[in-house]
Amino acid sequence: MGDFNLALVIVAIVVSIVVLLVSFYLLVNYQHPDDANQAYFPKFVVVLGLSVAAISILMLPADVANRQACKHAIYNGACNLTLPMKTLWLVVYIVDAVLVFLVIPFAMFYYEGDQDKTVGQRLKTSLIWVACSVVVCGLCLGILYGVIGKVDFTVRHLSSSVQNFPSSWTGFSSGQPCISPLTKQCDAYTAPASSETTWTMRTSFPEYVVALATIVGSVLFTIFGGVGIACLPLSLIFSFVRRPKAVITRSQYIKEATELGKKAKELKKAAEALHQEERGGAKGRKWRKNVKSVEKELLLLEDDMKALEEMYPQGEQAETTWVFTVLSYMIKLVLGVIGLIVSIAWVAHIIIYLLWSPPLSSFLNEVFIKLDSVWGLLGTAAFAFFCFYLLVAVIAGEMMIGLKLVFITIHPMKWGATLMNSFLFNVGLILLCSISVIQFCATAFGYYAQATAAQEIFGHTLQSLRGIKYLYKYNVFQYGFVALAIITLFYYAAFGWRKKRPTGRFQLSS
Numbered sequence: 001m002g003d004f005n006l007a008l009v010i011v012a013i014v015v016s017i018v019v020l021l022v023s024f025y026l027l028v029n030y031q032h033p034d035d036a037n038q039a040y041f042p043k044f045v046v047v048l049g050l051s052v053a054a055i056s057i058l059m060l061p062a063d064v065a066n067r068q069a070c071k072h073a074i075y076n077g078a079c080n081l082t083l084p085m086k087t088l089w090l091v092v093y094i095v096d097a098v099l100v101f102l103v104i105p106f107a108m109f110y111y112e113g114d115q116d117k118t119v120g121q122r123l124k125t126s127l128i129w130v131a132c133s134v135v136v137c138g139l140c141l142g143i144l145y146g147v148i149g150k151v152d153f154t155v156r157h158l159s160s161s162v163q164n165f166p167s168s169w170t171g172f173s174s175g176q177p178c179i180s181p182l183t184k185q186c187d188a189y190t191a192p193a194s195s196e197t198t199w200t201m202r203t204s205f206p207e208y209v210v211a212l213a214t215i216v217g218s219v220l221f222t223i224f225g226g227v228g229i230a231c232l233p234l235s236l237i238f239s240f241v242r243r244p245k246a247v248i249t250r251s252q253y254i255k256e257a258t259e260l261g262k263k264a265k266e267l268k269k270a271a272e273a274l275h276q277e278e279r280g281g282a283k284g285r286k287w288r289k290n291v292k293s294v295e296k297e298l299l300l301l302e303d304d305m306k307a308l309e310e311m312y313p314q315g316e317q318a319e320t321t322w323v324f325t326v327l328s329y330m331i332k333l334v335l336g337v338i339g340l341i342v343s344i345a346w347v348a349h350i351i352i353y354l355l356w357s358p359p360l361s362s363f364l365n366e367v368f369i370k371l372d373s374v375w376g377l378l379g380t381a382a383f384a385f386f387c388f389y390l391l392v393a394v395i396a397g398e399m400m401i402g403l404k405l406v407f408i409t410i411h412p413m414k415w416g417a418t419l420m421n422s423f424l425f426n427v428g429l430i431l432l433c434s435i436s437v438i439q440f441c442a443t444a445f446g447y448y449a450q451a452t453a454a455q456e457i458f459g460h461t462l463q464s465l466r467g468i469k470y471l472y473k474y475n476v477f478q479y480g481f482v483a484l485a486i487i488t489l490f491y492y493a494a495f496g497w498r499k500k501r502p503t504g505r506f507q508l509s510s
Contacts, residue, residue, distance in 0.1 A: 015058060016051075023050035030418040042107045042420040049099050049427035053434045056092050057387050059085070060438055061380040063452040085453035093210045096431050100213070101137055104428040106130045111420050141209065149208050151464040153199045203465065210435065211465050217436035220429070222477045225390055225437075226484025228397025229343045234492040235396065236336030243329040244311040247322060253312040260308065263301055270294050342389055347485055354444060354478050365447035383448065387441045394433045395426060400488075440477075 027046050035043075063085045109126035203211075248256075271294055277287055313321035345364065352360040364386070372379030395413070413426055442454045449455055463472040471477065 012062060016055060019054045019058070020047070020051050023047045023054070026050060027423070030413060030415060030423065032417050032419045035420050039111060039420045042111050042424055045099070045103055045107045046420070046423050046427050049104065049424075049431050052092060052096055052099065053391070053427070053430045056096065056434050056438060057391065058384055059088065059092065060387065060441055060449065060452075060454050061384045063089075063454050064383070064449050065377075065380060067452050086456065089453055090206045090210065093213065093435055094206055096435060097209055097213045100428050100431050102130055102134065104424050104431075105133060108421055108424050111424070141212065144212070145205060145208050148466040149205075150200055150202050150466050152466060152469070153201075153464050154196060155199045156196045208465075211468060213432070214435045214439050215468060215471070217432040217434075218439070218471075218477050221390075221394060221433045221436040221440065222480040223484065224394045224397035224401065224429075225433070226397070226481040227400055227488045228393035228395065229346060229390070229481075230485045230488035231400045231492060232393050232396040233336045233339030233343050234489070235400075236332045236339060238492065240329050240333040240336065244307070244325070247313070248311045250312070253308065256308050260301065260304055263297075263304075267294060267298055267301065339389075342386070343393075343485070346386065346389070347482055349444060350478055350482055355475055355482070362447045365445055368445065368448045379448075383441075383445065387437055390437045390440065391430060391434060394429065394437075398426075398429060436477075443472075 024047055027043055027050075031043070066085055106126050106129075109129050110122055270290070274287065274291055274294065310325050313319075313325070315321070349364045353363055353365070368379035368383050370379070371382055413422065438454060442449055442452070446455060463469050
C-alpha cells in the first residue's frame with residue numbers, strides 16, 4: 001500500500017511538470033511572430049491556463065487511482081487517502097473560475113487596447129472593465145447563493161426492530177440475510193413510501209461557484225462539443241477526400257494565383273474602408289458584422305493560398321515537399337478514422353448508459369476496468385484520452401460554428417500564426433468547458449469513477465442543487481449533445497464534401 005501511494009505522488013508530480021512543459025511548447029510554436037519578445041503577461045496566462053485545464057482533466061484519473069488504493073478497505077473512512085482530492089478539486093476549479101472570469105478578460109482587454117495609449121492608460125482601462133465584471137459577477141453570485149444556494153437530498157428514514165443476538169450463523173444465506181425468521185427480509189427494507197423526505201442543507205460557497213461555472217460551461221460544451229464530436233473526425237476524413245490529387249501546371253498556378261490576388265485586393269479595400277469608418281466613429285452593429293465577415297473571408301483566403309502552395313510546390317525540394325503533403329493527408333485520414341471510432345463510442349455510450357433508464361450496459365466503464373486488469377495504468381490512460389478528446393472536439397465545434405455564423409467571432413489556432421487574443425480566447429473556452437467535461441465524464445463513467453471526490457462534488461451536490469438539479473435530472477445537456485452530433489453528421493454527409501468558398505458577404509456603409 002505504501003509503495004502504491006508513493007508511486008501515485010511521484011506520477012502526480014512528474015505529470016504536472018510534463019504538462020507545464022507541453023503548455024510552454026504549444027505557446028512557443030503557435031504564437032504569431034508579431035508577439036515574439038513581447039506580451040509576456042498574456043503568455044504567462046496562456047501557459048497557466050493550459051496547465052490548469054490539462055491538470056484538471058488528469059485529476060479525474062488520479063482521483064480514481066487515489067480511491068483504488070483503498071479498494072480493500074471495509075469502508076471509505078478506514079483508509080488514509082494519499083491525495084486530498086476534494087480539496088484539490090475545489091482549489092483547481094476556483095483558480096479556473098478566477099482565470100476565466102477575471103484574469104483572461106483583463107489580459108484580453110490589455111492586449112487589444114489602443115496601442116496609441118500609454119501602458120498606464122491601458123492598465124487603467126482594463127482594470128475598469130474587470131472591476132465592473134467583478135461587481136456584476138459578485139452581486140449575481142451573492143444573491144443566488146443567499147436565495148437558492150442549498151441542496152435538497154431525497155432521503156428515506158429506515159428503522160429496524162431489535163432481535164436477540166443469534167447463537168449460530170449457519171442459518172444465514174443470500175436468501176436469508178436477516179435475523180428475523182419470519183419475513184425473510186430486514187425490517188428496514190419494508191419502510192413505507194411515507195418515510196421519504198427531503199433533507200435540505202446549504203452548500204459551501206466554493207462548491208456553489210464551481211456548480212454555476214459548470215452550468216455556463218455545460219451550455220457551451222453541449223453546443224460546441226456536440227457539433228465538434230461529429231465535425232472533428234469528419235473534417236479530417238473530408239480533408240483527405242478533397243486533397244490535391246496531382247501537381248498542377250505552371251499556367252494553372254498562375255491563373256489561380258491571379259484570382260487569389262484579386263480577392264486579396266478586394267479584402268484589402270474592404271478592410272481599409274472599415275478602418276476609415278472606425279476613425280469616423282461609425283462602429284455600429286453593421287460595422288461589427290462587416291468586420292467579422294472580412295475576418296472570415298480572410299481566413300478562407302489563407303486556406304486557399306495554402307492549398308494552392310500544396311498543389312504547386314516550388315524550390316529545390318519540390319518533390320520532397322509533395323511527398324510530405326501526400327503523407328500528411330494520409331495521416332489525416334488515419335486520425336479521422338480513429339476519431340470517428342472514438343466519437344461513435346462516445347455517442348453510443350451516452351445513449352445506452354445515460355439516456356436509457358435503466359442503462360442497457362456500462363459499456364466503456366467495463367472497458368476501462370478490463371484494461372486496468374491488464375495493466376494498472378492502461379484503463380486510466382484510456383479514460384484520460386476520452387476526456388481529452390471531448391476538449392479537442394469543443395475547439396473544433398467552435399471553429400466550425402464560427403465559420404458558419406457571422407455573429408460569432410472566430411479565433412483560429414494556427415501553427416506559428418496565432419495572436420495572443422486568439423490564444424487567450426481559446427484558453428478561456430478550454431478552461432470553461434474543462435469543468436463541464438469533468439462533470440460529464442464523472443457522470444458518464446460513474447461506474448468506473450465511483451466513490452471518488454469528483455463524483456461527490458459533481459454528482460451528489462451538483463445534481464441536488466436548487467434550480468439546477470432538473471437540468472441533470474432530465475438529462476437536458478446529454479440530449480442536446482447527442483442531437484447536435486446527429487444533426488452535424490447529416491450536415492457533413494450532405495455538404496461536407498464541398499469546398500467552402502469566399503462569399504463576399506460584407507456591405508460597407510459608404
